[in-house]
Amino acid sequence: MIVEKQENRTTGRRVGVYVCHCGLNIARTVDCRKVAEAVAEMEDVAVARDIPYACSEPGQHSIKEDIAEHRLDRIVVASCSPRLHEPTFRQMVQSAGLNPYLLEMANLREHCSWVHMNEPEEATRKAVDLTRMAVARVRNLVPLEPEVLPLTKRTLVIGGGVAGIQAALDLADNGYDVVLVEKKPSVGGTMAKLDKTFPTMDCSI
């Protein structure tokens, strides 16, 4: 099946875009206002703003207010690496009543302002692209729910040396059943063969 892309398709989504200054970390190099303005023109973008610190308490609060006021149904945060703050912002959109997977981040700091410090114009151009790409992606995201599966509260420990013994005892003392499998006739492993052991110089068993 071949689906031709319809140019400029409208999806009826209401996307909110937040371009973060990260103090001066991003704003010193990237013209954040300009990025927000460029993205505001995209289809489906209901709100686009630049914002001093998206991750801060007031920053998150203002985004949540927007979500309510402008009936936003998905969010783009153009700030730092998602490897850092994706969990933060997922939690934020979730607490505003949206599915946490309806969030996309554009990495304007690690992948842009910090690595193109001497080329502010090019960096801003790249920042616009990265943020537009994030909008393109967020438009297509769908809510996802984790699946809940039953689990057996029991652990198999393979090997009865000092490591296996300790793991088994810690688990058992915490109320978990353990099956400890040792191939020799006794547990103890290498340690059982030692007399005194460093650093305490006392006996091992």
Add this chain to the structure above:
Amino acid sequence: MTDVGRHPRIKLLTLSEVVDVKGYVGNFDVKILKKSRYVSENECTACGECAKVCPVVRPDEFNFGLSSRKAIYSPFPQAVPSAYVINVNECLGHNPVVCAKCVEVCDKGCINFHMSDEEITERVGTIVVATGMEPYDPTELDEYGYTRFENVLTSLEFERLVNAGGPTRGRLVRPTDRRTPGSIGFIQCVGSRSARKGASYCSNVCCMNTVKSTLVLKEHYPDMDVKVFYIDIRAFGKGFEDLYTRSRRLGVKYIRGLPGTVEERADAGLRVAVENSATNSIEFHDLDMLVLAVGVKPSAATQRLQEMLGLQLTPDGFFLEAHPKLQPVDAATRGIFYAGCAEGPKDIKDSVTQASAAAARAIRLMHRGEILTEPITSEVIAEHCRACGKCAEVCPYNAITVDTKKKTPAVVNTAACAGCGTCAAECPFGAITMNHFTDVQILDQIDTLLEEDPQDKILAFACNWCSYAGADYAGVSRLQYPPNVRLIRTMCSGRVDESFIRHGFARRAPIILVSGCHIGDCHYIHANHWTEKRVARFRKKMEKLGIRPERLQLEWISAAEGTRFSSIMHRLEELRKEVSLEEIEETVRILENGAGVRRDSPGSE
């Protein structure tokens, strides 16, 4: 140790080995083979009457043959369980019954020759692998004469000799004449730190073990002449340096250099030739006894378990953790954890620390009693699946089952799926949707980035765990590189579909980069092997079509390789400059004739 034997929540299975594991995190079905002990574990009080009458005498393997035991025996005095055990291969009473002396003397009737091996199945939610180590066998290092000279021992044999519970009750004697030696030498790094024989890694414990042994010797035999031959002493742990200085202060001589040869003298003593690198001279040392500080090797069971559980090994043969720094006890396979020397050579303290960590990680996963699976998993659209079996073949987690004979559509086990997206990229019929990284989601990103001035831009795919993180690291290190690259993040490079690359070129990308973790470091076991194959395949196609294959690049960049990421960006920019507008338009024409059209897989909307 004894706590393990009597804890109500611990089912201890000795003489047992795991023979099969099925299932996934939360519910593994484990098959265990329990060999028969021939003595009732519950009834035996370890009185030892049986061993007294047993006529079979054998070398005791626990003491490395330095003492003897009977065919019915206790492994060692503090053994848990304490019950005696019969080695059937040595026993005369087993089959046919010709002896049975032990049966006669055991009042409690614990001994039963008809016990047979048992197969036990257990269902568990998590697994801790703690199979430990094997000491290095120095037979191959014959220059030290381990097999030729009786007074050359390994450090573990030495441990048994100085052990109060050992064959000599702790009195150190030479094997040849049973006299206490006046001088003794230790050779370090036996089977470690050598490119030639044994392993290239440092075994971590043998330096401190030798320091410890010298202290024990000096305590009992202050006048004994003790020498240590070494490369350098690694006393890095808490309190270690103290022990080392104490040993030197007590007169132990540390000689920098590993012996070249060892000869036996007429009195069964040993002559050691060594190049002392501190004084740059060849020296000879006459010693009554020699101890080889043998290294730590992965346990013999490692490879079998690796295959059974779908785990990975480091080049050294130890188990590979999910992340060497941030997830040091997790296996890449969810629900499996490592503890102790199974993961790498380490001392008791580190083994115990890691074991507690592994227990905590397992509890973290189990405490809810249910398991939440990350929804970034693949889904099969049954109507489009032709049951070709490709997805099941490529999935690193065996998470897909498909009956190619009966032609029933593929099914993804979402609990096992780790979300690499390889199946979606490899399915020839577009029958798999990768949640959160669907074709449409990615193709729209490509379209957007190439909307204006595409000739100026480099389209780069980066995996979440390595290359994207490497780009982050370049940022954190403020490494400057040309601003023309635009990254698209996927969880794994295995997700990068041929159609994405084709689409990028059709939309006038001058250069496309596919990047991921180095081979062997893939966060999804070996999914990047499929990336490698796919890129190679596509480059061949490009060549046939008359598109320069250099325009498609493949790079492996680890999370720590910010510098490498940056230098690759510089190189790609040079490549990009060589791509002319005409060349780009020619590519578009070529792809329009064939399959340049965007082909969204049916399930991707």
